[in-house]
Amino acid sequence: EPEVTQTPSHQVTQMGQEVILRCVPISNHLYFYWYRQILGQKVEFLVSFYNNEISEKSEIFDDQFSVERPDGSNFTLKIRSTKLEDSAMYFCASSQFQQGADGYTFGSGTRLTVV
Amino acid sequence: AQSVTQLGSHVSVSEGALVLLRCNYSSSVPPYLFWYVQYPNQGLQLLLKYTSAATLVKGINGFEAEFKKSETSFHLTKPSAHMSDAAEYFCAVSHPSTSGTYKYIFGTGTRLKVLA
Numbered sequence: 001e002p003e004v005t006q007t008p009s010h011q012v013t014q015m016g017q018e019v020i021l022r023c024v025p026i027s028n029h030l031y032f033y034w035y036r037q038i039l040g041q042k043v044e045f046l047v048s049f050y051n052n053e054i055s056e057k058s059e060i061f062d063d064q065f066s067v068e069r070p071d072g073s074n075f076t077l078k079i080r081s082t083k084l085e086d087s088a089m090y091f092c093a094s095s096q097f098q099q100g101a102d103g104y105t106f107g108s109g110t111r112l113t114v115v
Numbered sequence: 116a117q118s119v120t121q122l123g124s125h126v127s128v129s130e131g132a133l134v135l136l137r138c139n140y141s142s143s144v145p146p147y148l149f150w151y152v153q154y155p156n157q158g159l160q161l162l163l164k165y166t167s168a169a170t171l172v173k174g175i176n177g178f179e180a181e182f183k184k185s186e187t188s189f190h191l192t193k194p195s196a197h198m199s200d201a202a203e204y205f206c207a208v209s210h211p212s213t214s215g216t217y218k219y220i221f222g223t224g225t226r227l228k229v230l231a
Contacts (some may be wrong), residue, residue, distance in 0.1 A: 006158075020181040033218065043159070045206060055216035091158060098218045099165045099209055100149050108158035 005029040006107035007094050013082055013114055021077045021110045023092030032075045033093040033104065034067065036060070043091070049075065050098075082114045117142045117210040121222035129230045134178075134193040136225045138206030141187060147209035148189045149219065150180055154202045162204070165189060176200070201229045 005024040013019050025032050034046040048055040049067055057065075066078045075094075079086055089111050093104040120138040140146055147192045163174025170217040176199075180191045191204060206222040 031216075035219075035221075045218045045220070047145065048216050048218055054196075056212045056218060078224075092161045093159075098215075099147060101164070101209070103149055103161040104219060105161070106151075106159040115166040 002105070004092055004094055004105050004107035006090075006110050007106065008110060009112045013112070015084060015114055016053040016081050019079050019082055019112065020110070021079075021090050021092075023075045023107055024073055025075055025092065025094030026071070026096075026105055027095035029096050029105070031095045031098060032057075032067075032069070033076045033092045033095075035093065035106075037091065037109075038085075038088045043054070045052070046077070046090075079112075081113075084114050087112060087114045117146070117208050117220050119206050119208050119222035121204075121206050123225055124223065125226045125228065126214050127228040127230055128196045130198055131195050132190070134196045134200065134227065134229065136191040137211050138180075138189045138191065138222060139187050140189060140208045144211060148180075148182060149207045149209070150178070150189075150191050151154055151205045151207060152176075152202050153204070153205065153224075154201065159205065162191070165204075171177055187229075194203075196227075196229045198231065200228050201227055203227070 007022045032049040037043045047057040047061045064080045089109045091109045092107045120139045127171045148165040150160040163172045165182045173179045176195045203224045207219040208219045
């Protein structure tokens with residue numbers, strides 16, 4: 001069964017450093033997403049991406065965040081200057097249809113720890 | 116605005132007993148509804164989805180959910196709990212934005228514990 005692949009699975013970084021989280025969505029999917037889950041809290045929407053541009057972003061997704069699909073297969077989330085409160089599990093997801101009626105396929109996540 | 120409420124952050128059942136995890140939603144449009152399961156240190160796996168076809172939806176691992184519009188509910192059930200069902204379960208609604216795109220709104224999750 002097709003999978004969404006995320007790397008790395010764990011990342012520890014110092015406050016103020018830049019991190020790039022990588023995702024390889026399912027090949028025939030057109031809609032891409034990043035979500036995050038702070039430990040013990042709910043899964044929160046960060047950003048959606050379609051046709052090489054951001055479709056929607058949440059209040060969390062401020063100027064420190066950016067997304068890119070650099071080569072037609074990878075989908076990356078960059079945090080320019082990490083803060084302690086960015087520590088969370090970050091999930092990438094993709095879907096074939098806009099409404100997500102097929103159900104998003106999520107990756108297994110990257111656990112980011114900012115120290 | 117769309118929202119999802121999951122009653123009970125923790126639910127414990129005995130092995131072999133009925134599992135009932137509650138989810139209520141609010142939506143201004145006919146919703147797409149989903150249940151996801153998260154095993155420890157793993158990602159989110161789709162259990163089942165409601166997309167305006169049959170109101171009783173069957174998913175993987177013996178789970179099912181019934182969409183009840185009058186009650187704005189989409190509760191998850193399984194007739195007989197198994198130890199391997201211990202996990203966190205998230206209900207989600209697909210939410211249209213003003214830009215015409217969609218995103219999922221998740222509930223706060225219910226951690227299911229299965230007692231031997």
